[in-house]
Amino acid sequence: MRHATGSPARTLAEVGEFALIAAITDGLPAGDAVIIGPGDDAAALDLGSPVLTSIDLLVEGVHFRRDWSDAQSVGRKAVAVNVADIEAMGGTARAIVVGFSAPGDLAADWALEFAAGLREEAAYAGVSLVGGDLTRSTRDIAIAVTVLGSAAGPVVRRSGAGAGNxxxxxxxxxxxxxxxxxxxxxxxxxxxxxxxxxxxxxxxxxxxxxxxxxxxxxxxxxxxxxxxxxxxxxxxxxxxxxxxxxxxxxxxxxxxxxxxxxxxxxxxxxxxxxxxxxxxxxxxxxxxxxxxxxxxxxxxxxxxxxxxxxxxxxxxxxxxxxxxxxxxxxxxxxxxxxxxxxxxxxxxxxxxxxxxxxxxxxxxx
Amino acid sequence: MRHATGSPARTLAEVGEFALIAAITDGLPAGDAVIIGPGDDAAALDLGSPVLTSIDLLVEGVHFRRDWSDAQSVGRKAVAVNVADIEAMGGTARAIVVGFSAPGDLAADWALEFAAGLREEAAYAGVSLVGGDLTRSTRDIAIAVTVLGSAAGPVVRRSGAGAGNxxxxxxxxxxxxxxxxxxxxxxxxxxxxxxxxxxxxxxxxxxxxxxxxxxxxxxxxxxxxxxxxxxxxxxxxxxxxxxxxxxxxxxxxxxxxxxxxxxxxxxxxxxxxxxxxxxxxxxxxxxxxxxxxxxxxxxxxxxxxxxxxxxxxxxxxxxxxxxxxxxxxxxxxxxxxxxxxxxxxxxxxxxxxxxxxxxxxxxxx
Incomplete structure (x- = not known):
């Protein structure tokens, strides 16, 4: 297998999907909730009930610009904005799955640094990266993160505020x-x-x-x-x-x-x-x-x-x-x-x- | 509130995010697993253990072309390809969250027909649409679907095949x-x-x-x-x-x-x-x-x-x-x-x- 971390000039298309996924998932830590992590058709998790879930998209040119943010920051942000939604329900985020699409001529290093940011913020937030989808796009980078969480106590909705609170x-x-x-x-x-x-x-x-x-x-x-x-x-x-x-x-x-x-x-x-x-x-x-x-x-x-x-x-x-x-x-x-x-x-x-x-x-x- | 189903020439930017979401989620059926559906920071689900999850992206020009597939078909496909991953673990898909990003000049009807396709296939597959993220892109349509499922019996991995099977x-x-x-x-x-x-x-x-x-x-x-x-x-x-x-x-x-x-x-x-x-x-x-x-x-x-x-x-x-x-x-x-x-x-x-x-x-x- 070729290594994905070769010359910085290499593109996604040159490195290839499988080598890139291998580089991203190599040595990935798995939290307590993870029964099956990356590598099968789906991940399997033990989350109790209720399971909390939310999805967010980050689209290049709308949610980030490559000249304003480095790839690692984009990766960290992609995790953080999602975990915040679980926090807002009173829950604890446990796992994420990540979709990443980019044109084939994107520098492979950008994707690897993005993944490093994902992993860093996931570790900081206490969530496990348990799956993903890596695919080509024609032009934009688009990132989708779905977070899954658990709630040990009551789930807090938006609708419960009362006069005097x-x-x-x-x-x-x-x-x-x-x-x-x-x-x-x-x-x-x-x-x-x-x-x-x-x-x-x-x-x-x-x-x-x-x-x-x-x-x-x-x-x-x-x-x-x-x-x-x-x-x-x-x-x-x-x-x-x-x-x-x-x-x-x-x-x-x-x-x-x-x-x-x-x-x-x-x-x-x-x-x-x-x-x-x-x-x-x-x-x-x-x-x-x-x-x-x-x-x-x-x-x-x-x-x-x-x-x-x-x-x-x-x-x-x-x-x-x-x-x-x-x-x-x-x-x-x-x-x-x-x-x-x-x-x-x-x-x-x-x-x-x-x-x-x-x-x-x-x-x- | 304006209605999203006005003139067919209206664009996403004209109709607006909130009206579009209202049109998509209006009367949305919720399955047994749904504790909290769309409308809060996250959805809440009762799925037992294990929870199975997988994400797939569909990107315009890569996974579909608007001149080859109508919007409703793209919506149906987005659900189907995801549910298939839960099937392949021996599980039962229960819920999906959907991210949709498109340029502001996309015809609103395309998005509504896409959503109709999502809802149709979700009903056929027995899954509930429980949340999403709708956002602008600069150029491409990108769709992310994450499916959550449960497993009543054993989870079937890729790795269990033995000689003589x-x-x-x-x-x-x-x-x-x-x-x-x-x-x-x-x-x-x-x-x-x-x-x-x-x-x-x-x-x-x-x-x-x-x-x-x-x-x-x-x-x-x-x-x-x-x-x-x-x-x-x-x-x-x-x-x-x-x-x-x-x-x-x-x-x-x-x-x-x-x-x-x-x-x-x-x-x-x-x-x-x-x-x-x-x-x-x-x-x-x-x-x-x-x-x-x-x-x-x-x-x-x-x-x-x-x-x-x-x-x-x-x-x-x-x-x-x-x-x-x-x-x-x-x-x-x-x-x-x-x-x-x-x-x-x-x-x-x-x-x-x-x-x-x-x-x-x-x-x-």
Whole structure:
């Protein structure tokens, strides 16, 4: 067998599918849940019940650019954004399967570094890579990751928030949007923001802790805090009121704001792709360590309430993130009778318009 | 909310992600295994143990062409090729999650018809669509399907075939390759062959029946019978000898052969993408109904045996099919000490060269 790690100039087509798969799966660690790993028609896992699952696609030119992110970062991000969805249910991610398609003239090293990133983040997140599909594309690189997880405790949906609950957040918001902003303007700093865009820092383990602490609803912050809390408020039939003073502006975001003129609160409140977790807890609950209280849940008006289940069932994403475009669209958090998410008691009307290479693809409703 | 089924000229970008998802998930049936379906960060399923899972990608221009297959057929095929992987483990597919990326200028009706095909085949196969990710791409349509399944009985791997076993087959081979051949030459008939290429006829349920009947090894025939039996023989460290007279040439394949000059046995033995199931059973076992005995398993030479575990672990695909190219490459079924799969006791050297828009992307070894 030829080795896949030869000359850096070799392409996928030259190295070939089987050698590449061998290089990727060689010595792959298998967690406790893995009964059968890569190498058969399907993997077999012991996950108990319920099994949690979600799929996300990353498409070149939409979710990443090869001149903005190295292959290893793309691999790490592909794992992280998926695991975040299991966290947001209060579960623990256990395994992933990965689809990778790329043109035959892609440098084999890019694919190998992507795989190294996958393996690195999977190890960090405690998930096992148990299978995949490697195939040619005509032009774009497209990556699909499906994550499977388990839940030791209660599964936390988006729909359980009640009036009087407190809203709490763990993880960062605005960092990835800040990084994307500077990349879009041709810069590579502040490095912390650019790195945050390349690989989100998902608060692994926090979802299960929140579930055990009695979280009533939870969501992965992929589209932006206001947008995602809007989804949660829609599903729960409530209004969420955030306190602006609950948010500090971290130093890298101050730098980006100063350099670009973008309102730093727009970054923090509407920037996507950091994959923080937002959750609601009963009043008086002990909020787990490292979660910050950022607001409260209020009762919605009667007409909002009547629309709740219809909206929750029909208007949310199928699951996973939405191929988020890094900026919120204000109608995301507006119910048919008014805004679902307020900041200091009023609708957010701040600037959201930083440069972005991905035009939004949201439905109007 | 706008309705997604408006003017046929409307594009994905015009209809929007949320309206499209609503149209796709509206009234979606949920099977017994579904605890939480679409609409949250992840789906939740009750699958028992083990959970079987596999992912497959379908990429426009590689796995399908919009001028050769209608959207509904592509949707049906996306489900079928995945479910076949669970069948091949002796399991029962229960749920799928689907990633779909397409350029914003794609006609919304294409996506809706694709989704209708997904739903149709999912209903036929008895699986529930429980989640997805819908996102923009810059150019290609890329589809990822991950299937989750359960196994009531033993899981059947590729590696369990033993000398003296009989080899049996259920489902069709050569039909999809025949269809692809005529499409590649600009024809649309014989219709049965073209239809077989567009939507494989997977023998749903046959995998679990074979497992219960004591199958020792099993594989999804996606790359072609000789290629896939080569994988099975590699993993099991055996040689498989097929009987040519076990194969009849169906009428549509006779037509294609007559029109193109392609050896019909090349179609049957090396044509991929029909997703038949091939399995081995102990000598004397009662072979389940509709399975046809096509050959026997022989002991490999000593040097082959020594190479077995190494090849099985390192050279197989990660899982799922390989982005099959419809033709076998002869080295797939050749071990280091000789061929792994024989036809009437001799290596297959027949013609495999029909037209195909997808160049092979196999590794040499």
């Amino acid at each position: 407190v809203v709490a957040l763990i993880g960062r918001t605005g960092w990835a949007a800040a990084g994307l902003t500077v990349l879009g303007r041709g810069f590579r700093s502040p490095r912390a923001a650019v790195d945050a865009y390349r690989v989100p820092e998902v608060p692994y383990g926090a979802g299960a802790v929140a579930a055990a602490a009695g979280a009533t609803a939870m969501i992965d912050v992929s589209d932006g805090l206001l947008a995602d809390l809007g989804h949660l408020a829609d599903a729960s039939g409530v209004v969420i009121d955030l306190r602006r003073d609950a948010f500090e502006i971290p130093e890298p975001l101050q730098v980006v704001s100063a350099a670009t003129g973008i309102d730093p609160y727009a970054l923090v409140l509407t920037g996507g792709e950091d994959h923080a977790l937002a959750a609601t807890f009963p009043a008086g609950a002990v909020i787990p360590a490292e979660w910050r209280v950022i607001g409260t849940v209020r009762e919605a008006s009667g007409s909002d309430e009547a629309n709740r289940s219809d909206e929750a069932n029909r208007s949310d994403e199928a699951n996973g993130d939405s191929g988020s475009d890094g900026s919120v669209e204000s109608d995301e958090s507006v119910g048919e009778s008014g805004p679902r998410v307020l900041v200091d008691g009023t609708p957010w009307e701040g600037a959201t318009g930083w440069d972005h290479f991905r035009p939004g693809q949201r439905g109007s409703r | 009989v080899v049996a087959l259920i489902g069709r081979t050569g039909w999809a390759a025949a269809g692809l051949t005529v499409l590649g030459r600009g024809f649309r008939s014989p219709r049965a062959a073209v239809d077989a290429y567009r939507v494989p006829e997977v023998p749903y349920g046959a995998g679990a029946v074979a497992a219960a009947a004591g199958a020792t090894a099993m594989i999804d025939v996606s790359d072609g019978l000789l290629a896939d039996l080569g994988h099975l023989a590699d993993a099991s460290g055996v040689v498989i000898d097929l009987r040519r007279d076990a194969f009849e040439i169906p009428e549509p394949l006779q037509v294609v052969s007559a029109a193109t000059g392609i050896d019909p046995y090349a179609l049957v033995l090396t044509g991929g993408e029909d997703h038949a199931l091939a399995a081995t059973f102990p000598a004397g076992a009662v072979i389940p109904a509709e399975w046809r005995v096509i050959g026997t398993v022989r002991e490999a030479s000593g040097s082959d045996e020594a190479n077995r575990s190494d090849e099985a672990n390192r050279s197989d695909e990660a899982n799922g099919d390989s982005g099959s190219d419809g033709s076998v490459e002869s080295d797939e079924s050749v071990g280091e000490s000789g061929p792994r799969v024989l036809v009437d006791g001799t290596p297959w050297e027949g013609a495999t060269g029909w037209d195909h828009f997808r160049p092979g992307q196999r590794g040499s070894r």
